[in-house]
Amino acid sequence: MAGANTLEFTDENFESEVLQSDKPVLVDFWAEWCGPCKALAPIIDALADENVGKVKIGKLNTDASQETSVRYAVSAIPTVILFNDGEIVEKFVGLRQKKDFQAAIDAIGN
Numbered sequence: 001m002a003g004a005n006t007l008e009f010t011d012e013n014f015e016s017e018v019l020q021s022d023k024p025v026l027v028d029f030w031a032e033w034c035g036p037c038k039a040l041a042p043i044i045d046a047l048a049d050e051n052v053g054k055v056k057i058g059k060l061n062t063d064a065s066q067e068t069s070v071r072y073a074v075s076a077i078p079t080v081i082l083f084n085d086g087e088i089v090e091k092f093v094g095l096r097q098k099k100d101f102q103a104a105i106d107a108i109g110n
Contacts, residue, residue, distance in 0.1 A: 003045030007058030011065040017056070019086040024108045025056040026101060029072075029079040031063050036095045037078045043098045044080075047105070055105050084108050 009017055009027055018025045028044045030037035041059075048057035062069040062077055072081060072088075080092040082104050090104045 003048055005048035005052055005057070006045050007048075007056060009058045009060040009065070009068075011067045014060070014065070014068045017058070018083055021056055021083070021086075023054070023056050024082060024084040024089070024105065025058070026080060026082050026105065028057075028059045029062050029069060029074045029077055029081070030059055031061060031077055034077050040078045040080075040095055043101070046098060047101055050102075051105060055108075082108075 007017065018027060026044075026047065028037075028040065030040070044057060044059065051057060060068060062074060072079075076093050078093075078095060080096070080101060082089045082091075082101075089108060092100065092104075
């Protein structure tokens with residue numbers, strides 16, 4: 001369900017891929033059964049394609065990686081969280097427009 005530049009995050013790799021990343025990371029918390037999540041997928045893929053080298057962008061399946069979902073209090077999906085240096089920079093709940101995510105990425109200025 002992910003594009004060529006969209007990464008897959010899991011409970012197992014979240015620490016190394018997201019929290020210890022030397023680049024900002026945008027994480028889409030989603031589930032297979034979630035209609036709005038499916039609508040958001042092409043936006044996430046486009047952001048990943050357009051921000052190669054600037055920010056890591058990926059998806060975390062909340063059903064498969066419940067530990068991380070609980071850790072970040074993801075109670076509604078889609079939820080998209082932007083991390084920088086292991087800290088939450090911005091959290092988006094619900095379906096949002098591409099420009100909202102891009103503005104948050106650009107505000108980090110890496």
